[in-house]
Amino acid sequence: MEKMLVRSERCKGCGLCVSVCPKKLVVIQKEKRSEKGYFTAVCTDQDACVSCAMCAMICPDCAIIISKED
Ligand code: SF4
Numbered sequence: 001m002e003k004m005l006v007r008s009e010r011c012k013g014c015g016l017c018v019s020v021c022p023k024k025l026v027v028i029q030k031e032k033r034s035e036k037g038y039f040t041a042v043c044t045d046q047d048a049c050v051s052c053a054m055c056a057m058i059c060p061d062c063a064i065i066i067s068k069e070d
């Protein structure tokens with residue numbers, strides 16, 4: 001299961017989540033635009049994500065969903 005999921009339909013590619021990830025896992029991917037025309041954020045390594053939710057908390061558009069493992 002993905003620990004960090006970006007809801008691309010909400011993401012504007014502002015990069016705030018990129019700047020706060022303590023593990024430097026979040027990037028703005030440049031391969032595919034969302035339906036609104038934005039390059040969106042993605043977590044590059046789900047295994048390395050510690051589910052701290054810093055990225056989700058700073059996102060002004062509530063575009064990030066964090067799942068914690070049991
Ligand atoms: S902070 Fe939110 S809107 Fe901004 S790039 Fe990250 S997921 Fe997208």
Ligand code: SF4
Binds near residue numbers: 004024048049052
């Ligand atoms: S939950 Fe924490 S470690 Fe995982 S991508 Fe977001 S900021 Fe990085």
